[in-house]
Amino acid sequence: MPIKTQNLRVAKMQELTTPAELRAQLPISEAASLTVEGGRNAIQRILKGEDDRVIAVTGPCSIHDTEAALDYARKLQALRVECADTLEIVMRVYFEKPRTIGGWKGLINDPFLDGSFAINDGLLAARELLLEINEMGLPVGTEFLDTAVPQYVADLVSWAAIGARTTESQIHREMASGLSCPVGFKNGTRGNIQIAIDAVRSSAQPHHFMGLSEGGQAAIVGTSGNPDCHVILRGGEGTNYDEASVDTFCYTAEKDGIRPQVMIDASHANSGKLPERQPEVLANVGGQIARGDHRIMGVMVESNLVAGAQKLGGEGPLVYGQSITDGCIDWATTQDCLRELSDNVRQRRGALTRKAS
Ligand SMILES: O=C[C@H](O)[C@H](O)COP(=O)(O)O
Ligand SMILES: C=C(OP(=O)(O)O)C(=O)O
Numbered sequence: 001m002p003i004k005t006q007n008l009r010v011a012k013m014q015e016l017t018t019p020a021e022l023r024a025q026l027p028i029s030e031a032a033s034l035t036v037e038g039g040r041n042a043i044q045r046i047l048k049g050e051d052d053r054v055i056a057v058t059g060p061c062s063i064h065d066t067e068a069a070l071d072y073a074r075k076l077q078a079l080r081v082e083c084a085d086t087l088e089i090v091m092r093v094y095f096e097k098p099r100t101i102g103g104w105k106g107l108i109n110d111p112f113l114d115g116s117f118a119i120n121d122g123l124l125a126a127r128e129l130l131l132e133i134n135e136m137g138l139p140v141g142t143e144f145l146d147t148a149v150p151q152y153v154a155d156l157v158s159w160a161a162i163g164a165r166t167t168e169s170q171i172h173r174e175m176a177s178g179l180s181c182p183v184g185f186k187n188g189t190r191g192n193i194q195i196a197i198d199a200v201r202s203s204a205q206p207h208h209f210m211g212l213s214e215g216g217q218a219a220i221v222g223t224s225g226n227p228d229c230h231v232i233l234r235g236g237e238g239t240n241y242d243e244a245s246v247d248t249f250c251y252t253a254e255k256d257g258i259r260p261q262v263m264i265d266a267s268h269a270n271s272g273k274l275p276e277r278q279p280e281v282l283a284n285v286g287g288q289i290a291r292g293d294h295r296i297m298g299v300m301v302e303s304n305l306v307a308g309a310q311k312l313g314g315e316g317p318l319v320y321g322q323s324i325t326d327g328c329i330d331w332a333t334t335q336d337c338l339r340e341l342s343d344n345v346r347q348r349r350g351a352l353t354r355k356a357s
Pocket of ligand 1: 097099325326
């Protein structure tokens with residue numbers, strides 16, 4: 001009789017809702033599908049240089065309270081309409097957090113914030129929120145971390161990110177090669193840009209891998225490759241948002257055969273994890289744009305209703321609209337920064353017109 005050699009450290013296994021079941025419960029509406037298609041098309045045109053606007057992915061570090069997220073979305077949608085001529089504003093709606101060591105891993109993993117890990121409820125809450133935001137006309141960007149998640153929600157996502165900790169991972173590049181939306185790859189946590197360039201090249205190719213079918217069966221997935229991938233500079237051991245860093249990145253990108261274009265993350269290592277530094281980063285990046293730089297096609301901002309961050313599990317109730325992961329800038333500051341960026345895009349147009357005449 002063989003001794004037990006399997007699942008020795010698996011404490012629990014519970015059935016997961018299938019993607020088809022979740023989608024039947026919360027089907028995409030016509031209004032939401034139009035927002036997704038419009039958002040993806042706009043981003044694709046910006047990536048191809050057919051639209052001179054700048055993508056601005058802005059929103060909380062992570063979603064932990066869907067009511068607060070909807071409040072934020074209503075404000076952002078008004079700003080999106082105001083800045084439509086210069087910016088393609090997309091709400092950052094992050095449900096999955098890649099932790100350096102440990103901590104809360106996001107709304108899908110632990111929606112009740114209490115270690116109950118009710119993932120079926122987390123998927124439901126995520127899909128419900130994505131539907132509501134899209135129905136407002138506001139496109140959504142998210143990070144995909146668990147490779148099973150896209151089958152549940154990717155039809156409601158206009159732009160996706162692969163994080164600094166997973167850009168080098170083959171399974172994330174395979175996943176990106178099959179996503180229907182444009183995808184940004186962050187440089188590595190130590191600042192390595194080559195892994196992000198390699199990721200863009202890898203994801204443009206077709207791949208075959210093991211995945212999940214609509215019906216929740218294990219499946220062999222074949223993809224056609226994603227031509228709409230790009231790099232996001234997020235800093236590393238130092239910052240990499242300045243002109244010299246953009247030059248270095250674009251030189252390397254062109255040498256490796258990818259488009260010399262980039263999104264700049266104003267947060268993470270580019271702000272030294274100090275949220276109050278994000279406006280300074282955005283002003284620098286906006287200055288580069290105003291002076292005529294067309295290589296910077298997007299920015300990312302960690303922003304919430306209330307500035308800073310709070311500890312999950314601290315004394316008293318959570319502050320409404322404040323991050324429980326990385327610190328964010330508040331809504332008023334976000335509005336000022338994006339309006340300034342919008343002016344910078346106009347200045348770039350003016351500079352080009354002056355040059356041409
Ligand atoms: O954006 C979020 C965080 O920077 C990332 O998830 C890592 O967080 P941690 O270092 O607090 O775990
Ligand atoms: C985790 C994130 O960023 P990074 O992968 O750059 O650390 C994030 O944007 O939430």
